[in-house]
Amino acid sequence: MNAIDLSDEAIVIIGSGAGGGTLAYELTKRGIPVVVLEAGGYLHNEDYVNDEWEAFNQMAWLDPRTTSGSWRIARDFPNLPAWIVKAVGGTTTHWSGATPRFKAHEFAARSTYGRIDGANLIDWPITLAELEPFYDKAEIAMGSTHVHGRKPLPANNNYTVFANGARERGYQHVSTGPYATNAEEYDGRPASIQDGFNFQGDKNKSKWSTLVREIPRAEATGLLDLRPNSHAVQITHDATGRADAVLYLDAEGNLHRQAASLVSIAANSIETARLLLQSGSPMFPDGLANSSGQVGRNYMRHTTGSVYARFDKPVNMFRGETMAGVIADESKHDPDRGFAGGYYLETISLGPAFLASFAEPGAWGREFTEILDAYRNTAGLWIVGEDMPQESNRITLNTSVTDKNGLPVPNVHFDDHRNDVAMREHGYLQAELLYEAVGSVGAHRTPPYPSTHNLGTARMSEKPQDGVVDRWGRTHDVPNLFVSDGSQFTTGAAANPTLTIVALAIRQAEYIADQLKSGGI
Amino acid sequence: MVFPAKYPQLNDTELTEEARSVLIRVIRVAFPHPNFPDGPYERTADTILAEAANSTWFRVAITQGLLTLAHFAGGDFRDLNDDDATKVLRRIEATEFFGFVRRTTVLNLYDNEDVWEALGYEGPSFDKGGYINRGFDDLDWLPAAQIEVSPDATPLVEIATNVPLSGSRPATGPTPVTPGAPVAPAATAATPGRDTSNQPGPRDAEMAEVKK
Numbered sequence: 147m148n149a150i151d152l153s154d155e156a157i158v159i160i161g162s163g164a165g166g167g168t169l170a171y172e173l174t175k176r177g178i179p180v181v182v183l184e185a186g187g188y189l190h191n192e193d194y195v196n197d198e199w200e201a202f203n204q205m206a207w208l209d210p211r212t213t214s215g216s217w218r219i220a221r222d223f224p225n226l227p228a229w230i231v232k233a234v235g236g237t238t239t240h241w242s243g244a245t246p247r248f249k250a251h252e253f254a255a256r257s258t259y260g261r262i263d264g265a266n267l268i269d270w271p272i273t274l275a276e277l278e279p280f281y282d283k284a285e286i287a288m289g290s291t292h293v294h295g296r297k298p299l300p301a302n303n304n305y306t307v308f309a310n311g312a313r314e315r316g317y318q319h320v321s322t323g324p325y326a327t328n329a330e331e332y333d334g335r336p337a338s339i340q341d342g343f344n345f346q347g348d349k350n351k352s353k354w355s356t357l358v359r360e361i362p363r364a365e366a367t368g369l370l371d372l373r374p375n376s377h378a379v380q381i382t383h384d385a386t387g388r389a390d391a392v393l394y395l396d397a398e399g400n401l402h403r404q405a406a407s408l409v410s411i412a413a414n415s416i417e418t419a420r421l422l423l424q425s426g427s428p429m430f431p432d433g434l435a436n437s438s439g440q441v442g443r444n445y446m447r448h449t450t451g452s453v454y455a456r457f458d459k460p461v462n463m464f465r466g467e468t469m470a471g472v473i474a475d476e477s478k479h480d481p482d483r484g485f486a487g488g489y490y491l492e493t494i495s496l497g498p499a500f501l502a503s504f505a506e507p508g509a510w511g512r513e514f515t516e517i518l519d520a521y522r523n524t525a526g527l528w529i530v531g532e533d534m535p536q537e538s539n540r541i542t543l544n545t546s547v548t549d550k551n552g553l554p555v556p557n558v559h560f561d562d563h564r565n566d567v568a569m570r571e572h573g574y575l576q577a578e579l580l581y582e583a584v585g586s587v588g589a590h591r592t593p594p595y596p597s598t599h600n601l602g603t604a605r606m607s608e609k610p611q612d613g614v615v616d617r618w619g620r621t622h623d624v625p626n627l628f629v630s631d632g633s634q635f636t637t638g639a640a641a642n643p644t645l646t647i648v649a650l651a652i653r654q655a656e657y658i659a660d661q662l663k664s665g666g667i
Numbered sequence: 668m669v670f671p672a673k674y675p676q677l678n679d680t681e682l683t684e685e686a687r688s689v690l691i692r693v694i695r696v697a698f699p700h701p702n703f704p705d706g707p708y709e710r711t712a713d714t715i716l717a718e719a720a721n722s723t724w725f726r727v728a729i730t731q732g733l734l735t736l737a738h739f740a741g742g743d744f745r746d747l748n749d750d751d752a753t754k755v756l757r758r759i760e761a762t763e764f765f766g767f768v769r770r771t772t773v774l775n776l777y778d779n780e781d782v783w784e785a786l787g788y789e790g791p792s793f794d795k796g797g798y799i800n801r802g803f804d805d806l807d808w809l810p811a812a813q814i815e816v817s818p819d820a821t822p823l824v825e826i827a828t829n830v831p832l833s834g835s836r837p838a839t840g841p842t843p844v845t846p847g848a849p850v851a852p853a854a855t856a857a858t859p860g861r862d863t864s865n866q867p868g869p870r871d872a873e874m875a876e877v878k879k
Contacts, residue, residue: 196791258830298814303802306806306811307809308812339793341792341797341799459808465801480829522786
């Protein structure tokens with residue numbers, strides 16, 4: 147490993163997940179040394195366990211957070227707004243693998259959807275055409291099935307129910323992917339053994355994550371200084387307003403200062419906003435790079451929900467790849483359905499331990515236990531669609547609650563937009579009809595889980611007053627400060643975000659390398 | 668309002684064997700699974716008692732909760748049939764006592780192999796080679812499903828044809844960019860009629876509201 151001195155002005159990347167891990171690899175492979183500060187420890191694939199709660203306690207980001215707003219999470223899981231990972235590889239070690247692309251119009255949400263009351267919509271400053279070459283690169287890197295010659299995954303039981311229901315309902319765009327898990331050996335990693343554990347980390351290394359691809363390859367260049375258990379707490383700047391260092395805590399709580407020539411934040415939307423807010427100074431009184439006031443605002447989490455349907459015959463949904471099943475027909479924008487934007491339906495499965503905790507939080511009695519008693523005969527799907535950015539949905543610092551290091555914890559405030567509610571209701575109904583079409587005898591509407599898709603808190607905008615970063619993820623206010631994760635998302639689109647985060651990071655790396663060469667940063 | 672720390676005698680509250688047996692009955696009534704053996708329920712009750720032993724607040728809540736159950740039951744809660752016992756629990760479901768029992772039960776009852784077996788969940792699989800040769804695709808009561816979109820499928824219409832589209836920026840189809848050449852931000856920003864974040868472009872009245 148290349149040890150970079152604390153006093154060397156380094157390129158410092160905060161976070162090692164989809165954004166940070168990808169950026170680190172793309173820069174080191176071009177010969178540019180980087181420091182990666184990862185708040186979590188270095189877990190390896192062998193460390194993962196096939197047990198829902200044990201894995202959760204091993205991997206999840208469990209630092210205290212608070213919540214407010216009318217979303218159910220604030221009542222059911224007030225200190226767990228998000229279900230993300232604190233470890234090397236970030237949430238790519240937990241994600242299930244679905245990799246749809248954004249559609250062209252989803253980069254132009256404001257122009258396409260028009261004005262929607264309460265929604266703080268703007269268009270992305272980039273287009274699908276600009277991102278397409280990077281989508282290709284990201285799909286090839288991640289080994290997405292169904293594209294670039296990658297074989298599709300086979301149908302598992304949960305998919306067979308899902309796809310038959312879809313056909314009965316007239317859906318045509320139904321498949322087991324694109325899905326970034328190998329159906330056959332690819333890129334030095336084996337084919338899926340359909341072990342059914344995705345959210346718990348993939349012991350078999352068939353699923354793409356930065357842990358299995360970008361980080362080891364960056365390490366192999368000899369140019370990566372990866373520091374696990376290093377929690378960034380502040381970015382400082384010099385008198386001219388350029389970022390000059392990152393302060394971070396090590397595992398023992400000791401503070402270090404890494405000098406920096408360029409800083410990229412890829413800490414997942416909640417922590418990215420928190421870090422910027424914690425980095426306020428007389429020059430940036432509302433938080434670093436926050437002259438727009440948009441840091442922490444427009445927090446999006448996708449409109450989600452699940453339906454678990456019961457049959458009178460066995461399904462065994464837990465066997466096999468959790469989310470290798472996608473229906474794209476509802477991902478269109480068709481306001482006649484009663485809402486703007488679209489959603490995907492994707493297969494999902496939970497074990498009894500998580501189903502009990504998440505199927506209907508707060509419930510008990512026969513109507514609750516019948517959900518679990520039907521476990522063997524249950525099929526499940528997840529609704530994932532575009533939610534509306536709202537200025538009031540936001541991350542703030544809760545100065546009355548501190549973490550173990552004495553830092554203010556982030557508060558996550560969220561209210562559903564009525565467009566979100568209408569979309570979720572539509573999705574629930576379509577899912578129930580889908581399962582009824584293949585003989586379901588009952589179905590349960592499960593509310594959204596703690597957020598796995600956290601987006602928008604440092605959004606990309608053409609104009610500095612509308613957002614935090616420009617078309618390259620470079621902050622409008624601080625020329626050598628970048629954001630490289632889903633916080634950049636101007637709007638959320640319907641697609642699962644990881645592919646787009648990776649594509650943006652590959653594109654951003656090219657830009658940074660180019661700017662470093664030309665002296666533009 | 669109870670301030671447990673002020674009343675040290677409450678710290679001496681003993682949770683008796685009888686209390687344990689009432690608690691087991693509470694969990695059985697609240698989370699009825701006809702095919703669960705007694706073991707998981709007993710284990711869950713013991714987990715609750717162990718947590719109560721470590722927390723004055725939970726111990727106080729449990730002590731009071733058990734007393735309340737006896738009051739509402741008009742005697743021994745364990746003597747009530749399932750329906751009556753459920754009614755009593757409905758009356759106390761908003762209490763600290765019941766919330767504590769419910770949360771602890773949901774977290775623990777279903778996190779054990781004997782329960783998984785009763786429910787038909789096969790659990791850890793990596794060490795057994797996954798499910799690839801153990802029934803991941805053994806569902807036989809529906810036809811095999813296509814795993815790829817059929818070449819005959821109607822192309823996905825991304826924007827319904829009833830939506831008026833912006834004349835100022837093509838929302839579908841390729842935009843005129845040279846591959847590889849970054850587009851200057853000004854190229855789109857300068858387009859006349861384009862929206863700003865708070866001033867809609869000229870055609871927006873048509874989409875001003877989400878139609879319901």
